[in-house]
Amino acid sequence: MRCSWPLALGLCWTLGWSSLSLPAWSQGVEQQASLAWADAYVAALERQTDLVLTQEPLSATLTRLELAQWLTEFFGYVPNPNQVQEIRDLEPNTPDYWTAQAVLQAGAMRLYEGNEFRPQGDLTHLEALAILVRALQLPAPNQDDIERWMALYTDAAEVPEVGRAFVAMAGEAGLLVNVPDPARLRPNRVLSRAEGAVLLHQALVYRGQLPPLPAPVAQLRPSPAPVAKTVQPEILQTRITPESGVVPPGGTLTVEAQATPNGRATVDIGSLVQGLPMQEVQPGYYRAVYTLGPQDSALSPDIRIQLSLNGRETRVQRRLPQLALGNVAPPPVESVFPPPSPLPQPATPEPAPLAPVGNRYPRIEAIRLDPQRDLVEGDILTIAIWGDSGGIAQFDLGNLALNQPMREVRPHHYEGTYVVAPTHQASNPVLRIVLTKDGLSQEHREIFPFAIDGSKGTRSTIQPVSAPVAAGLPRIFNVTTNSTNLRMGEILKVTMRGDPGGRAAFRIVGVTPEVEMREVAPGLYETQQQLPFNMQPVNNGIIEVILQRGGQKTTQTSPSPITIAP
Secondary structure, three states: OOOOHHHHOOOOOOOOOOOOOOOHHHHHHHHOOOOHHHHHHHHHHHHHOOOOOOOOOOOOEOOHHHHHHHHHHHHOOOOOHHHOOOOOOOOOOOHHHHHHHHHHHHOOOOOEOOOEOOOOOOOEHHHHHHHHHHHHOOOOOOHHHHHHHHOOOOOHHHOOHHHHHHHHHHHHOOOOOOOOOOOOOOOOOEOEHHHHHHHHHHHHHHOOOOOOOOOOOOOOOOOOOOOOOOOOOOEEEEEEEOOOEEEOOOOEEEEEEEEOOOOEEEEEEOOOEEEEEEEEEEOOEEEEEEEOOOOOEEEOOEEEEEEEEOOEEEEEEEEOOOEEEEOOOOOOOOOOOOOOOOOOOOOOOOOOOOOOOOOOOOOEEEEEEEOOOOEEEOOEEEEEEEEOOOOEEEEEEOOOEEEEEEEEEEOOEEEEEEEOOOOOEEEOOEEEEEEEEOOEEEEEEEEOOOEEEEEEEHHHHHOOOOOOOOOOOOOEEEEEEOOOEEEOOOEEEEEEEEOOOOEEEEEEOOOOOOEEEEEEEOOEEEEEEEOOOOOOOEEEEOEEEEEEEOOEEEEEEOOOOEEEEO
16 A cells, blocks of 8 residues: 655545555556657746756656755745754755755645655655645635536545545646546556646646646536626736836737636737737636737836626726836836935036037936845846947946946846845945946946845855765756757856855856856755857857865766857
8 A cells, every 4th residue: 555645645544545546557557658748848848947857758757856856946945944854864964955855844745754755755646736736825625616626537536535625726726637538637646757747837837937738638627616696806916027127029018817717807008909818827817918019119008907707897907107018218217216416516617628519428317226125145136227329338336346337238228237245245335327428428326225235145044054064076966057049138047956065156168257156045056147248159058067165176067058149
């Protein structure tokens, strides 16, 4: 009898499987069934995230450790060294140990008796559903909802009473993709990596991190519970991406809403489009994506969402004053700083040198900061200005950053970034921005209204309790990137898993110098870099990561070459 429910449900049955359970030989035959239907989900994950799945056989069994790694990667779990649980079958202060601590502390997974995590143990379909339901923090269903879901499946008797609620919650979240027979849950089958990837994809769709895919076989869904005609539909929450900045022609605006399920939702985007249908991609989760045409133009648009159900309608409206759509002037963004004091005028001003007709000083029209808060170690501050196009811009931030270049990412829009180092500390430093064009410069100085303290932040909160550093070369376990085909100006993300407590960096061999990587969790090092617009093109380049610890160094290259085109 297989009894692994303390991890997924916190219970372990003392009785054997139901008489309707599949015998061991039958489960083995089913496990060999074609997994080609899952290829689309695997391809979508690899294309839209930095997860690499095809390096290992997709037909192999999904282990509990690999599922835990996926959860920490996509749900942002970070372990707290002050709340560790005893794990007897993982070596302390290793990447796998901290991955297990992260999912245990988040409540998504649990230990077996004897404080065992069983990292290489397998998972049944129902166990994996229960773990993802916990990770998504789904609301508990009522008994009627449970019965409506269980009535759909011919093998519902194989689901124990304690697991029926998990099936209903997973169904409501769109996690159930049953192939080839949508009427069979097969809750006791051991999950393959391909099937686990499908569940992960659906969980990320529910979280709004990925767009949905059509199921290869039409899935069953219970009829909606009757809704009284007197009930007014509700729009609970809206999200618009992006909410600020400029969306150029060909770019997309995504409008999402959480609202009463089974309704009909539409959205108006300023004067550009009226009554654009919103698809209910998950129960109560509506989404519309609008691609701007070459003639579209709107500044500070109003976004209006309408939801109709049983003859009743609800509307919400949001105005986005910081958003510009299409080929329009930059939005009227005011500085986040107080107005600067006027510069003192000399008693006897000297006459300005004569300049050719038409020459004038370049203008800096608006400034924006992101984020607008106190900064700690590892924070990336983006400084954006709107001004005359075709110039050269740079900024100083006190004595922490001097002559930092700003790129003209689109006409009239310049951006520069500053990363808080562990040694950086300042309280309200002076921000100085200079825009130069045709030999003339405009300078703007303001007081930065936030504090900078590099002694605080992610690195200081995730370091494990002090332990002796292991002797020998530091180990690198894997290297991944968000994409192997990028264009200049896009973001390159490099992730490396290795021994904790080291200094990590990466470089594109023969192209870039070493770029520092942050240890965002014990043994997990990451960095995100915007590729310069003027860098040399890269064709099948090699990404090399470096890990140094205890005076020794290890290097490893990414398994896939990278191409960067203009």
